[in-house]
Amino acid sequence: xxxxKFVKENKExxxxxxxxxxxxAIDAGVNVYQGVNGYLESINKSVIGNCHGLGLCGxxxxxxxxxxxxxxxxxxxxxMKFRIPQPxxxxxxxxxxxxxxxxxxxxxxxxxxxxxxTGPEFNLFGENFFS
Numbered sequence: 001x002x003x004x005k006f007v008k009e010n011k012e013x014x015x016x017x018x019x020x021x022x023x024x025a026i027d028a029g030v031n032v033y034q035g036v037n038g039y040l041e042s043i044n045k046s047v048i049g050n051c052h053g054l055g056l057c058g059x060x061x062x063x064x065x066x067x068x069x070x071x072x073x074x075x076x077x078x079x080m081k082f083r084i085p086q087p088x089x090x091x092x093x094x095x096x097x098x099x100x101x102x103x104x105x106x107x108x109x110x111x112x113x114x115x116x117x118t119g120p121e122f123n124l125f126g127e128n129f130f131s
Contacts, residue, residue: 006030007065012064016071021071022053022105025118032060032105034119053106055081060105063098063120070112071103078104113126 001014004024027034033050036078051057055077064071074082082102098120105116 002070002110003113004110005066005113007115007117009118017111019110020053020106021062021103021110021116024110025105025116026045031120032062032118051106055104055107058104061120062103062105062108063117064103064108065100065101065115065117067112068101070110070114071105072109072111074103075107078107084096 002017003012003014004021005012006025006028009030011028011030013024015024022032036070050059055075058081081104086125102120105118
């Protein structure tokens with residue numbers, strides 16, 4: 001069975017292949033709705049702050065730090081969130097510097113061992129911000 005390691009929470013869980021990452025995190029007690037650098041976490045975790053896994057809000061962004069090849073391919077909803085600029089509850093800047101590793105937990109299925117960073121922080125003064 002694949003192992004999902006949540007880096008910030010220092011938690012490892014075993015899941016059946018094909019498990020949805022958001023559902024696995026919630027079942028393990030890991031909050032994937034962490035807002036922007038932890039700001040607005042309580043609102044995002046509530047009923048009104050997220051889309052319940054439909055891929056619409058983008059608040060369940062995670063960075064897959066290891067094992068990206070063991071996840072499902074990026075679908076249309078994720079491509080729209082990460083490749084096309086649009087208004088969003090969390091600015092698209094949240095994935096600057098993580099473009100190759102950022103995924104929506106609600107649209108990602110696990111097919112092998114992965115390491116995940118929930119609520120990846122972004123740096124407004126980083127080298128990629130103004131490029």
